Amino acid sequence: MIGQTDETAACCPGLVSAPLGEDQAMELAKLFKALGDPVRLRLMSMIASRAGGEVCVCDLTPAFDLSQPTISHHLKLLRQAGLIDCERRGTWVHYWALPATLDRLATFLKTPQTAETTA
Amino acid sequence: MIGQTDETAACCPGLVSAPLGEDQAMELAKLFKALGDPVRLRLMSMIASRAGGEVCVCDLTPAFDLSQPTISHHLKLLRQAGLIDCERRGTWVHYWALPATLDRLATFLKTPQTAETTA
Numbered sequence: 315m316i317g318q319t320d321e322t323a324a325c326c327p328g329l330v331s332a333p334l335g336e337d338q339a340m341e342l343a344k345l346f347k348a349l350g351d352p353v354r355l356r357l358m359s360m361i362a363s364r365a366g367g368e369v370c371v372c373d374l375t376p377a378f379d380l381s382q383p384t385i386s387h388h389l390k391l392l393r394q395a396g397l398i399d400c401e402r403r404g405t406w407v408h409y410w411a412l413p414a415t416l417d418r419l420a421t422f423l424k425t426p427q428t429a430e431t432t433a
Numbered sequence: 434m435i436g437q438t439d440e441t442a443a444c445c446p447g448l449v450s451a452p453l454g455e456d457q458a459m460e461l462a463k464l465f466k467a468l469g470d471p472v473r474l475r476l477m478s479m480i481a482s483r484a485g486g487e488v489c490v491c492d493l494t495p496a497f498d499l500s501q502p503t504i505s506h507h508l509k510l511l512r513q514a515g516l517i518d519c520e521r522r523g524t525w526v527h528y529w530a531l532p533a534t535l536d537r538l539a540t541f542l543k544t545p546q547t548a549e550t551t552a
């Protein structure tokens with residue numbers, strides 16, 4: 315996934331620099347769609363902002379009024395998009411963010427103003 | 434829209450800095466969902482990368498194997514998300530990108546690595 319990200323980042327123009335090709339649009343749209351749900355976006359931020367770098371699924375579910383299978387389904391979609399990865403250890407699955415994918419999206423979206431207007 | 438973006442950019446943490454609140458997640462997920470479709474993403478890049486800053490809808494539709502009402506529907510979703518705006522002049526509607534919304538998303542997604550790893 316990380317290798318793929320580096321390769322694609324090198325090949326693809328930013329949103330404001332040139333029109334996207336069909337294949338690139340298909341691939342990037344999947345990533346945005348994965349983030350296009352409030353529950354997945356909250357899960358993603360809970361995982362990506364965790365100081366230790368990893369979160370047990372048992373620490374994620376209590377924040378939501380949803381069943382664990384529903385949470386697991388959302389996590390699976392984030393994982394399929396290459397935004398997070400996970401490992402089972404005993405009873406629980408542990409999740410961590412894949413920053414290369416976030417960087418790729420941030421770079422794709424940025425405009426000439428982004429660097430100037432943000433800290 | 435631009436005023437709202439500035440205000441919200443000041444209020445909201447980045448994805449990797451702190452867990453998102455429910456209201457913020459709801460609002461940002463709508464933006465990502467708008468970009469989570471290959472046709473909308475191509476339309477967005479065609480509009481945002483246009484040198485003159487504006488594109489006539491008559492220059493957008495020929496790039497797709499879709500009817501004009503379908504294209505117009507996708508453009509409406511991008512407009513409702515605050516990613517583009519438009520004006521009718523005579524027969525044709527002209528579209529332009531709202532970079533503040535793109536900047537907001539780019540800033541929200543960026544990780545400590547983004548600045549270092551990208552040009």
